[in-house]
Amino acid sequence: MKILVATPLTQGTRDNDYNYCVPGELLWVQEPCDRDLRDPDGGCGCGRGFAGAASHRATTTAQVVEVDFSYDELVLAIQTSLADSGWPQNWAAEVVHDNLMIASMFPAGTVIERRLDGFSARAA
Template identity: 50%
Template sequence: MRVLVATEETQGDRADDYTWATPGELVMFGVICATDLRGTGRGCGCGRAFAGLHSERATTTAQVAEWPSSLDDVVLAFRDSLARGGWLDFGGTEEEVHAVVVEAVMEVLLVADRYPAGTVIGTDRGRQYVRQPAAAR
């Protein structure tokens, strides 16, 4: 199964790059603020961010990686991170909470599935782009 992990590869190639995530940790897409969504004025940069599941820090660079664990383990990791961040405290039923977790996982899996492992990607308000193609094997 391919997932997205934080990477420092290609960091700094763009003037607006930043990274506080831990290289190699799982990442997901975070919530994007209204200013960044509109793309007007000086946004905070969250529209370009991947969110580290463990560090709870953001990065503008992610790498597609083959992940050895099961889908259940990935769902559990996302659930744990979202719960720690308070994102699951919206008063939903267990079913609704699970749906939020699965949606966050699927968003990542669908993107990771589009590229070969090793590809470094960026994201801009929900659209991803290749920063560095996977190295030839």
């Protein structure tokens, strides 16, 4: 299946890019704060970010990759991550669903960016 992972590829394409994630770590999409809901290119940055499940940091660039994890392994990885960072573990199925749904929209290898609920491919 295809999933979203952190990548440094295409960082700097936009002048408000950032990347504090570990390359290849599993990502999830968090709800933006009120400030970014008004302007995802603004000062906070969460509205254009993907959260790293391992590092608990964030990046503006995600890559769609083909992996041979099972669905259950993904859910377990996210449950562990949520528990580590104090989020409810019962979010895991929804978090995994979002990750897989976004990844399914693009061919493997595509680097994508986010603006709130919108995800689009970057020219590589």
